[in-house]
Amino acid sequence: MTLPVAARSIVSRGLATSAVALAGLAAVYVLALGFTPVEARQGLAQKIFYLHVPAAWSALLAFSLVGIASALYLWLLDPRLDRFAAASAEVGVAFSAVMLTTGPIWAKPIWGTWWTWDARLTLTLFLFFLFVGYLALRAAVQDPAERARFSAVVGILGMLLVPFVHLSVYLFRTLHPTPVVLKPSAPSLPPEMLRTLLISTLVFTVLYIGLVTVRYGIALAEEAREAPDAA
Amino acid sequence: MPPDNGGYMIAAYVVTAVILVGYALAMWRRARRAVGSD
Amino acid sequence: MGSCPGTTGSSVREAIRLALAIAAKDIRVELRSRTALLSAVVFAALVLVVFNFARDPTAIAAVDLAPSVLWVTFALAAMVALNRAFTIERENAALDGLLLAPVPREALFLGKLLANLAFVGTVEAVTLPLFVLFFNVDLGGALPGILGVTALATTGFVAVGTIFSAMAVRTRFAELLLPVLLLPFMVPPLIGAVQATSRLLSGRPLSEVMGWLRLLAIYDVVFVTLCMLVFSAVVDE
Numbered sequence: 001m002t003l004p005v006a007a008r009s010i011v012s013r014g015l016a017t018s019a020v021a022l023a024g025l026a027a028v029y030v031l032a033l034g035f036t037p038v039e040a041r042q043g044l045a046q047k048i049f050y051l052h053v054p055a056a057w058s059a060l061l062a063f064s065l066v067g068i069a070s071a072l073y074l075w076l077l078d079p080r081l082d083r084f085a086a087a088s089a090e091v092g093v094a095f096s097a098v099m100l101t102t103g104p105i106w107a108k109p110i111w112g113t114w115w116t117w118d119a120r121l122t123l124t125l126f127l128f129f130l131f132v133g134y135l136a137l138r139a140a141v142q143d144p145a146e147r148a149r150f151s152a153v154v155g156i157l158g159m160l161l162v163p164f165v166h167l168s169v170y171l172f173r174t175l176h177p178t179p180v181v182l183k184p185s186a187p188s189l190p191p192e193m194l195r196t197l198l199i200s201t202l203v204f205t206v207l208y209i210g211l212v213t214v215r216y217g218i219a220l221a222e223e224a225r226e227a228p229d230a231a
Numbered sequence: 232m233p234p235d236n237g238g239y240m241i242a243a244y245v246v247t248a249v250i251l252v253g254y255a256l257a258m259w260r261r262a263r264r265a266v267g268s269d
Numbered sequence: 270m271g272s273c274p275g276t277t278g279s280s281v282r283e284a285i286r287l288a289l290a291i292a293a294k295d296i297r298v299e300l301r302s303r304t305a306l307l308s309a310v311v312f313a314a315l316v317l318v319v320f321n322f323a324r325d326p327t328a329i330a331a332v333d334l335a336p337s338v339l340w341v342t343f344a345l346a347a348m349v350a351l352n353r354a355f356t357i358e359r360e361n362a363a364l365d366g367l368l369l370a371p372v373p374r375e376a377l378f379l380g381k382l383l384a385n386l387a388f389v390g391t392v393e394a395v396t397l398p399l400f401v402l403f404f405n406v407d408l409g410g411a412l413p414g415i416l417g418v419t420a421l422a423t424t425g426f427v428a429v430g431t432i433f434s435a436m437a438v439r440t441r442f443a444e445l446l447l448p449v450l451l452l453p454f455m456v457p458p459l460i461g462a463v464q465a466t467s468r469l470l471s472g473r474p475l476s477e478v479m480g481w482l483r484l485l486a487i488y489d490v491v492f493v494t495l496c497m498l499v500f501s502a503v504v505d506e
Contacts, residue, residue, distance in 0.1 A: 004266070007265070007266055008266045011262045011265075011266050014262075015258075015259060015262065018255050018258075022251070022252060022255060025248075025251065029244060029248075033240075033244070038233060039233070040233050041233065042233070042234070042236075043233035043234040043235065043236045043237070044233070044236055044237040044239075044240040045234075045236035045237070045239040045240050045243075047240050047244075048239065048240055048243040048244075051243060051244065051247045052243070055247070074499070074502055091254075094250060094251065094254040097250050098246075098247050098250050098251065101243070101246045101247070101250070102243045102246065102247060105239050105242050105243040105246070106239070106243060108239060109234065109236035109239045126453055126456075129449075129452075129453050130453055132449070133449045133450045133453065136446060136449055136450075137436065137437075137440075137446060137450060140437075140440035140441065140442055140446055141436075141439070141440055145506075146439070146506075149502045149503070150436045150502075150503065152502065153432065153436070153499045153502050153503060154433075154436075154450065156495070156499065157429065157432070157454065157492075157495065157496075157499070158453075160491060160492070160495060161453065161454055161457070164457040164484075164488055164491075165453075165456065165457055167457070167484065168456070168457040168460040168461060168484060169460070171460070171464075171480075171481075171484070172460050172464070207251065211254065211255065211258060214255075214258045214259075214262055215258060217262065217266070218258065218261055218262050218265050218266075221262070221265035221266045222265050225265065
């Protein structure tokens with residue numbers, strides 16, 4: 001199969017998967033808003049949970065896969081791994097953006113403040129910056145082989161940074177707890193809420209897969225355009 | 232009586248849809264340019 | 270990849286010897302021109318001045334901000350220094366010659382690391398007395414502890430910084446790219462350094478900051494090792 005034809009089929013598959021996932025997202029919206037009980041103490045704002053947590057899961061998934069693909073690339077030097085890592089990073093930025101917007105919007109009514117430097121939100125911010133740095137580096141390096149190697153280095157280093165950020169922020173926080181207005185207790189989730197959460201997580205995962213596939217296909221197609229004889 | 236914070240919920244749901252659908256649409260347009268037109 | 274054959278013992282000694290030689294050469298080159306060193310020192314001094322005026326002295330006592338001021342200054346100075354160090358090297362195409370020789374890349378990285386540490390360390394050595402002067406800091410018996418914390422945290426900054434500046438300097442937007450890449454990696458050492466420095470300056474004994482020192486040390490071990498291993502991916506075609 002020539003490169004452009006392969007790219008086209010990958011892109012179609014990705015677009016189809018994404019379309020299904022977006023339809024699923026619409027269904028999740030209906031489910032969460034219409035068919036899931038309202039939490040008595042937190043009110044309607046608690047429903048942001050059904051978007052924020054799956055987005056966090058997808059962002060973390062995207063990030064881990066960038067790290068793993070980067071490590072594998074330096075070992076195997078397969079350009080497909082580099083293409084995948086780049087796609088995963090870009091999609092990861094999108095999910096991180098969802099996290100970083102829904103997080104404060106959720107925090108304000110529930111915790112009384114738009115932002116707190118707790119371990120989770122801070123890690124979210126770091127993931128975002130690491131993704132952005134990764135993509136900025138890719139944009140700045142012209143030679144494809146060099147770009148792949150450099151990105152892989154950043155991917156690996158970034159993956160290893162995360163435990164240190166988590167640990168140091170945790171240690172920092174236990175020394176400087178900021179007062180919180182209304183801290184939601186962590187009760188066991190009633191079954192309907194758990195169901196909605198799990199379905200949403202599934203939808204977000206499928207969306208991740210679809211978007212990464214499209215992005216990967218686009219990268220392949222754009223490469224085929226630039227080097228038509230490389231097919 | 233649960234607090235009246237539905238506005239936040241709406242804001243979050245709208246923003247999420249804008250980001251995800253927006254990104255998907257941007258990818259669709261880019262895909263058509265990269266693959267289509269022949 | 271260019272590793273020298275032989276027993277593990279002698280090749281490690283050989284690698285260290287090479288690293289020291291590379292570091293010595295780089296340091297000699299820098300000492301000859303000195304412009305990068307001087308501009309980094311002046312930069313650090315100016316940052317301290319800015320910090321002094323960037324606060325309301327009636328609202329915040331200098332001693333409360335002191336550890337943060339010191340470490341933000343050190344972090345920024347390290348970045349300026351690293352940028353300059355690799356730019357000079359590219360101008361002299363010094364690295365290319367070394368790469369042609371069968372030098373193990375790990376030794377090359379260690380050499381660069383040591384040279385950069387010497388550079389950044391010198392800037393810090395000049396900045397610290399200025400800091401004590403400008404902010405009326407009472408060092409007391411804290412100096413050895415602070416030197417130890419500085420050595421550990423700076424090693425963390427410079428290890429990752431050496432890798433990233435080697436990459437950034439090959440791009441058009443090096444001055445912007447290096448901070449964007451490096452600052453997230455400077456945060457864990459920064460947290461440890463500020464916490465430890467703050468306690469030491471308050472007169473707490475060294476034993477109380479051991480936890481933070483351990484964090485810094487583990488960070489250093491992990492990242493120096495990792496950067497040593499990936500250096501080849503950065504400099505080899």
